[in-house]
Amino acid sequence: MDLSAITRPVGRLVATAQNGLEVLRYGGLETGTVPSPFQIVESVPMYRLRRYFPPDTRPGAPPPGPPVLMVHPMMMSADMWDVTRENGAVGILHRAGIDPWVIDFGSPDKVEGGMQRNLADHVVALSEAIDTVKETTGRDVHLAGYSQGGMFCYQTAAYRRSKDVASIIAFGAPVDTLAALPLNLPAGVGAAAADFMADHVFSRIDIPGWLARTGFQMLDPIKSAQSRLEFLRQLHDREALLPREQQRRFLASEGWIAWSGPAISELLKQFIAHNRMMTGGFSIHGELVTLSDIKCPVLAVVGEVDDIGQPASVRGIKRAAPQADVYEYLIRAGHFGLVVGSKAASQTWPTVAKWVRSIEGDGDLPEGVVPMAMQPPEPTESGVALSSRVAHGATAAGEMAFSLARSAADAVVAANKSARALAVETARTLPRLARLGQINDHTRISLGRIMSEQARHAPGGDCLLFDGRVHTFEAVDRRINNVVRGLIEVGVRQGAHVGVLMDTRPSALVAIAALSRLGAVAVLMPPDVDLPTAARLGAVSEVIADPSHLEAARKLSMRVLVLGGGEARDLHVPDDADVIDMEKIDPDEVDLPGWYRPNPGLARDLAFIAFSTVGGQLVARQITNFRWALSAFGTASAANLGRGDTVYCLTPLHHQSGLLVSLGGAVVGGSRIALSRGLRPDRFVQELRQYGVTVVSYTWAMLREVIDDPSFVLVGSHPVRLFIGSGMPTGLWKRVTEVFAPAHVVEFFATTDGQAVLANVSGAKIGSKGRPLPGGGQVELAAYDPDDDLILEDERGFVRKADANEVGVLLAHPRGPIDPTASIKRGVFAPADTWVSTEYLFRRDQDGDYWLVDNRSLVIRTERGPVYAETVGDALGGVDAVDIALTYAVEAGGRRIAVTAVALRPGGSIAAGDLSEALSDLPVGAPPDIVHVVGEMTLSASYRPMVTPLREAGVPKASRNAWHLDVDTNRYKRLTAAVRAEMVGGQR
Template sequence: MDLSAITRPVGRLVATAQNGLEVLRYGGLETGAVPSPFQIIESVPMYRLRRYFPPDTRRGTTPTGPPVLMVHPMMMSADMWDVTRDDGAVGILHKAGIDPWVIDFGSPDKIEGGMQRTLADHVVALSEAIDTVKTVTGRDVHLAGYSQGGMFAYQTAAYRRSKDLASIVAFGAPVDTLAALPMNLPASLAPAAADFMADHVFSRIDIPGWLARTGFQMLDPIKTAQSRLEFLLQLHDREALLPREQQRRFLASEGWIAWSGPAISELLKQFIAHNRMMTGGFAIHGDLVTLSDIDCPVLAVIGEVDDIGQPASVRGIKRAAPRADAYEFLIRAGHFGLVVGSKAATQTWPTVAEWVRWLDGGGTMPEGVTPMALQPAQHTESGVSITSRLAHSTAAATEMALSVARSAAGALVTANRSARTLAVETARTLPRLARLGQVNDHTRISLGRIMSEQAHEAPKGEALLFDGRVHTYEAVDRRVNNVVRGLIEVGVRQGTRVAVLMETRPSALVAIAALSRLGAVAVLVPPDGDLAAAVRLGAATEIIADPSHLDAARRLDMRVLVLGGGESRDLHLPEDADVVDMEQIDPDLVDLPGWYRPNPGLARDLAFIAFSTVSGDVVARQITNYRWALSAFGTASAANLSRSDTVYCLTPLHHQSGLLVSLSGAVVGGARIALSRGPRPDRFVQEIRQYGVTVVTYTWAMLREVIDDPGFSLTGNHPVRLFIGSGMPAGLWKRVVEVFEPANVVEFFATTDGQAVLANVSGAKIGSKGRPLPGGGEVALAAYDPEDNLILEDERGFIRRAEANEVGVLLAHPRGPVDPLASVKRGVFAPADTWVSTEYLFRRDEDGDYWLVDNRAAVIHTARGPVFAATVNDAVGRLGAVDMAVTYKVDVDGQTVAVTALALCPGGSIPSADLSEALADLPVGNAPDIVHVVADMTLTATYRPLAGPLQKQGLPKASRNAWYRDPDTNRYKRLTAAVRTEIAGSR
């Protein structure tokens, strides 16, 4: 009888029992492994800085290798870099001649105040550790981070602008978090879910170590179950288990630490809900940071079957940091396998060592490391799926079946993606439109009220960005309330008209909001205009100024209230000066009077007075709270603004567009407001990346100052998705969307009284004003005869509606108060109905989109028929060489000549054939008599090109850049002196 048949199973059973008892008693098998030696170089409450294999100072030896500082994720112990001495990161790097350092954030639940740590605390701590390593070694540091530690590495490098960094090595570190989420979660739903979890869950709880471990394992439940089953089946074979026992114990229990709630909330809000690793504008202790400031080399180690740091997400670093030389190293491994285990020991860490030596000048580029290709910007939601992870652990035959399943799932995702996106946008937009639709004369609504609501809903939300700093809604709201108390102290009451003379900065925004909250009227005085005329027209009794405008304000015969100005505020005022320094008023000592109610403004109440210049005269534009609400809610809806957006306010706050579109749209949408000091080409690109700007506001040709500047350069990724404003010339529009692809333009048209609002939301038709804004007032086109300047009637005596592509006068069905100066018409389309004539001429194309034709009073009447300036300008503006165009009339000997002036892009030229083609088939009206090129155009303070200075010059002179329309051929030919004389004498 073979006794081995009996003893072998018994021995196996006994070995299983012995090993199992050891695991139950001690948590694992005793391996005899000892940790690698290290020295604590620095110990502070936030972290301890370890230097592994420290030099023997007694012998005077120092390591010759470059330093590598390794960063662990928050939920994982710093011991992850030394799970096994021979096969762990620090051991392999040391043997390769590298100087390994590790930052240890410790377990926050065991440190006083640790569970209140934020992401910013970790970034600042890591930056301090880099300084220490640099000081001790005297060499630039290679920063290596795993998973969230890699995110810390990127964020710290951006925070430091790559100072003292030799390179960044990131292992499975997500950058474009919405490109591919774990478990193939849809990117369209992630922001709302992450915002909810951040605001309502992790603002109240923390994650203990055991829960972090469980969550990590549940992200790959198949592999977790597989590993446990393999361990149980091999429990009898101690020798087979020992090589991987340290790794198993680390993942099963020892490697996990607690995670503070504030840090989780910040991670969810900034880097998942708002994806600010990609867009920029994330805050580190009040400073705004962008990955585009990274300019040191980057190596991204990518796992083919990594479900947490999915390849599409990790590769986002290429777009997020366009100035960095980005490389990748792809291995067939999951998330943890990138840094611990057999593949890490044989592939990852030898490659990292070669990378460091290569950059240090002592080697060649590691095999398998390749330049990273630029990934598409769109989120495809096609990351590593469950089927991919199953395929990694199953047989090749099963791979084929799962591939079919993957394809089917992908088709389903594609089919449903647009529906999900539409649902999310609708859920955001409908409540705004519904609220706007409920506004009547007696509705309490105002800028101050909406800002209060936002501060109540998201007190810690980021509201205002300026000069690289961030201010929360809570801080801004508190400052507004303090200024309200100051205004009450100096006697300002509800209804008082107060002029605001300030440059665009936070104090100006606060002053405007405080006047709104008080129920006073903000008279928005243009600093570069006729101050005395504006103050007189606005009937202001007080003026608020910042220190830079104090001297100008004091020249007016009224009391001056000085607000803001930063840290240096030495006003140097004489004792008899009628000036009040608002900053010297202690708001806590101001008793609120019985009449004060915050945000008392009704929709019908006057809220603001803005100014424009018409034919050289200053004209006051009264803006009610209803007019404000229409623009604010309409902008937020048309641009689909949310808390994920940052609105870059290029337009000054005293301008209607700056107030009604930029500021107010952002406030209603809950977006961040980034105030600028104007369209400065040297700061534009830097600020859109630093702030993470997603929406840029403009007026007329403002963006020309930026993209036509010789020093302008936009390389790599940018976060902008929309430009919103009004009056952008067609040629500039084309250049903007080409330069900032895939960003779009949302062009608005709004009358000064707000009764008619149009918006080109799709941006598909360059030059179109779009369609009536949902939630706004009803508009209609009244048929119009431009020859006789008459609105046409039908056989019953009512106004006839214009047909498609027929010129008509834009009428608006009034909602709310009607401007006393408005042209009101009754009995228009039905008995006793009321409409307001905007006096603008439009045409509506077959699709229902509106196109501006001209102002009714500005139509050029020539012997050939009417010439419509806007139609001509749009047509020639589509020529690639044209920067801007203006069309105007010149009267010569009783005859009217229509002239179009062109400003060309740098280096541009216009062949006469292209000009003839562009003006051959205008949708309405006639082509101009003369077209000529001018060196430049005079622009208003709002960047609107002026025709007046050109009109004064009379007929253009004959030149190679001037053409006339030949009446016989309807083609444009060179304007000669003889032809010019003929035109001057006969037309």
């Protein structure tokens, strides 16, 4: 009888019992391994800095190699770099001649104040550790980070603008977090969930170490179950288990530490919900940072079957850091297997050592390290490929079933992508439109009120960005309330007209919002106009000025309130001057009077007075709270603005577009407001990335100052998704969308009284003003006879509605107060109805989109028929060489001549054939008599082309860049002196 048949099972059972008892008693099997030696170079409450294998300081000893500082994720112990001495990261790098350092953030639940740490604290700590390593070694530092530790490396390098950073090695570190979320969650669902969890869950709780471990395991529950089952099956074979025992114990229990709620909340909000590693504009202790400031080489280690740091997400670094040389190393491993385990020991760490040597100039790039492509070739970048999931792991059948379920879900998601996007947009837009529809004359609504609501909803959220710094909603709201107290202290009451003479700065926004909250009227005074006239038209009683406009304000012979400009300043005013420094008023010492109620403004109340120039005359435009709300809610809805957006307010706040569209839309949308010190091409792209700008505001031809500038260069990706504003020339519109693709333009048209608001939301038809804004008033086109300047009626005496592509006068059904100067018409389409004539001419195409034709009073009536300036401009804007086209009337020879001035793009040229082709088939109206090229188009302060200088120059002179319309051939020919003489003399 073979006794081994009996003893072998018994021995196996005994070995299993002995090993199992050891696991239960000690948490694992005793391996006999000892950790690698290290010294603590620096120890502070936030971290300890370890230097492994301290160098031999004896004379003649070889110097240490290049330093590599390794960074662990917040939920995992720093011991992950030394799980096993022989096969751990620090041991392998040391044997390769590298000087390994490790930053240890410790366990925050065991450190005083540790559970209040936020994400920025870790970035600043890592930056300080880099300084220490640099000072100690005298060499630039290579940063190596795993998972979120890799994110820390990217963020810190950007925060330092790559100072003293030799290179970055990131292992499975997500950058484009919404490109491929774990479990293949749709981006919209993931972002919304992250935002909710940040605001309502992790703002109140922390994650203990055991929960961090459980959460990590639940991201891949099948693999976790496989590992446990395999361990139990081999529990009898100690020799088989020992090589992986340290790794198992690390993942099972020892490697997990607590995670502070503020740090999780910030991670979820900034880098998942708002994806700001891709867009830029994330905040590190109030300083705005963008990965585009990374200039050092980057090696991204990509796990082919990594379901946490998925390839699509990891490869986002290529787009996020356009100034860096980005490489990748693809390894067939899961998330933890990138840095710990047999493949990490045989592939990852030897490759990292060779990478460091190559960056130091000591060898070529390691095998398998290749430049990262901008668009990786894998067709399944939405997640890890199905084939990779199926092939990876011991239980192929189980993984296949799990992966097929995910793939099926992906198919459903893809098939319903447009429906989901529509649902998300509807969920965000409908409440705004519903609120707008409920506004009546007695509704309490104002800028100050909306800002209060946003501050209550998200007090710690980013509100205002300026000069590279970020200010929260709570801080801005507190500053507004303090300024209100200051205004009350100096005697400003509800209903007072207070001038605001300030540059576009945070203090200007605060002043405007404070006046709104007080119930006073903010008279927005442009610095470049006749200020005494503006003060008179606005009935100004006193003026708020910043220090730079103090002298101009003092000339108005009224009291001047100085606000902003920083704490350290000297106003240099005589003692008897009627000037009050608002910054010296202590708001805590101000007693609020009984009459004060914050945000008392009703929809019908006058809120602002803005100014425009008409025919060379300054005209005051009254803006009620309803008018402001209509534009603000309409803009937020049309542009789909939300908390993830950053609106770049290039338009001055004293301009109606800046107040109503940029500021208004951002405030209603809860978006971040980025203020600029003015339009400068050399700063434009840098601020886009630093602030993470997603929406850029504009007026007229403003953006040509950027894209036509010789120094303008747009390298790599950008965060902009929309340009919003009004008056953009069609040629410029086309170029902007080409340069900033895939961003598009949302063009608005709004009358000064706000009764008619149109928006081209899709941006598909360049030049179109779109359709009536949802939630706005009803508009109609009244049929129009341009020859007799009459609105046409039908056989019953009512106004006839214009047919498709027929010129008509835009009429608006009034909502809210009607401007007393408006052209009011009654009994228009039905008995006793009331409409307001905008005095603008439009045509409506077959699809229902509106196209601006001209102002009714500016139509040029020639012998050949009416010439419409906007229609001609739209047509010429389609010529590639044309920058701006402006059509105007010139009196010559006893008749009116239609002249179009054309400014060309830098280096552009135009021929008669181009003009003839572009103007041969206008949708309405006749082409101009003369077209000529001008060297430069004069623009107003709001970048609107000015016609007065051109008109005053009279009929253009004959030249090779001037053409006239030959009425016999309907083609353009060179304008000669003889032809010009005939036109001036009235013989043509």
